[in-house]
Structures are given as C-alpha cells and as structure tokens.
Amino acid sequence: MMDEPRRFFAPWRVVEFEGAFRIEDAAALPLAYAYYSEDIARRATGSYMSREEACRVALSIASLPDLRAALQDKDGTGELRDEIAALRAQLTAVEQQRDAWRAEAERLSQTVA
Incomplete structure (x- = not known):
C-alpha cells in the first residue's frame, strides 16, 4: 500500500x-x-x-514553490497558444475548402444555365 x-x-x-x-x-x-x-x-x-x-x-x-508555479503557468500558456494556432490553421483550411466548393458550385451553375 x-x-x-x-x-x-x-x-x-x-x-x-x-x-x-x-x-x-x-x-x-x-x-x-x-x-x-x-x-x-x-x-x-x-x-x-x-x-x-x-x-x-x-x-x-x-522560493521553489513560486518558481514551480510560474513555470507551470508559463507552460500552460504556451500549450494554449499552440492549441489556438492549430485551431486557427484548421479554420483557415476549412474556409479555403468552403470557398473552393462555392467557386465550383458557381462554375457548375453557370455551365448548366
């Protein structure tokens, strides 16, 4: 135990x-x-x-507990920053894909009409 x-x-x-x-x-x-x-x-x-x-x-x-807390805060902030950057990159990729689909839909609607 x-x-x-x-x-x-x-x-x-x-x-x-x-x-x-x-x-x-x-x-x-x-x-x-x-x-x-x-x-x-x-x-x-x-x-x-x-x-x-x-x-x-x-x-x-x-001063060790204060130092440890400061390092944990810094690491946490860095992880959040990286996660936010990754999410922004995903959002940009999705927006580009959406714009490409819209352009393709527009092109197809013009060829049909």
Whole structure:
C-alpha cells in the first residue's frame, strides 16, 4: 500500500536561528536547514557556510514553490497558444475548402444555365 505523497504547502518561509536558517512550509513543518558560522576556522573546514551564503541558499529553497508555479503557468500558456494556432490553421483550411466548393458550385451553375 502506497501512502499519498506529502504536500508541503506554500508559501515557504525562512526562519533564522542561531547558526542556522530553517526553511518551513505554511504549516511550520521544517523542510530544510542551512547552517552557517561566523567563525572563519570552522568555515575553513568546509562544513559551514558564511551567514550570507546560508541566507542565499535558504531564500533560494524557499522560493521553489513560486518558481514551480510560474513555470507551470508559463507552460500552460504556451500549450494554449499552440492549441489556438492549430485551431486557427484548421479554420483557415476549412474556409479555403468552403470557398473552393462555392467557386465550383458557381462554375457548375453557370455551365448548366
């Protein structure tokens, strides 16, 4: 039995604690942590970021739902644009066929008369 996928409700926000930024969803469920240290020796070991780097990472993670929504809107708009263009092309083809039939009907009516 598969459980339903988790939903992390937007908007996501960043909360700063001492030495870390926590990214949480709208229900305050923690999603990720970005740890930092102002101690240059600790950062030199490679396990901590500066406060500015951690803040930038946390803000980037927190903006993911907005980015995803924007991309879905853009894709949806593009699909609609393509569908409208296809329908216009079909309409043009049908109108041309109608005009050809009318011209043929006109020609036939003149030859009969």
